[in-house]
Amino acid sequence: MAKRKSSLALIAAGIGGAAVAGYGLSIGRDLWKSTKKNQMQLFAILALIGAITLPTLGARELVKGHDRGVAGTVFKTIIGSIVLTGIGFVLAVMCLSLITRNDNDPDAGFGAAIFLASCSTAVFSLIGFLWGVIQRPSRVKTISTAKANEQFLASIGFRETGGDDVTHYDASGQALRFLEGHGNRLVFMAVGRRGKRAFIDLAPDGKMVAYSGVV
Structure with a gap:
């Protein structure tokens, strides 16, 4: 059974300097009504967003630092990051296929989409990788501090x-x-x-x- 982590240890580690940032997304009723009438356009926009964000997040998650065991590292950090990047690549191919479509030579159009999707996925993965590298020192420090706090709480x-x-x-x-x-x-x-x-x-x-x- 996994040991329960102390929220107090994490709170103290956060107060020590490492802040955790988050973001939210809300969609208004009127916006939803308008996009319902344009489902293909909405799908294309979401696919484009996924093609950009998923490889970025996948590469970032791979290197930014986590407090996970062996199983968590393998399935969440490594495999999870690969899956996110793979889905982003597929979405990129779908989006770019609309641009490179060639009715006279379908194979050439699809090949161009594959090439461009590979390039875009590599670029956004590199951005995510650098993002994670920048975040890693503060995250590793916070994780180390939280573990020390767990030991302190147990000792008293x-x-x-x-x-x-x-x-x-x-x-x-x-x-x-x-x-x-x-x-x-x-x-x-x-x-x-x-x-x-x-x-x-x-x-x-x-x-x-x-x-x-x-x-």
Whole structure:
């Protein structure tokens, strides 16, 4: 059974400097209504986006650094990256086939699409590879910090509950609720002890260095 990772360890590692960025995509009702009437155009646009983004993401995932075991590395990192790149290549061929189509010589048109798709996939994979290489140092550092924090929490007998009212117990059995994190400490409320707090001090890189107990 895989060991459950502590969210507290990751929070502290993130506070130490490595930020995790995300993005979202939303589609309005009116836009959806208009694209429903133009499904072929929508499919072509999505295929083009996939031909660009999938090889980029596949190459990035391959090198950016992960905290995974052997199975995760093989299936998610290596095979997953290859699959993403392969799907991107297929989508590129589909898109470019519309441009290189030659009714007089179908084989030549398809061959040109294959060649151009190979070139575009290689270019976007290179972009993703460089992106991942740039991200790797900070990600590897964050992963290392999180692992050190896991060991620290285990050494002081800190237990995570997964709940909301009581998020942790310290070695003495004191119930705690995680409140907030700052650049130099994590703050907890001592449940059942009004006005009392507990703190985990952090080094500049986010590593946990000391537990104050309830004060």
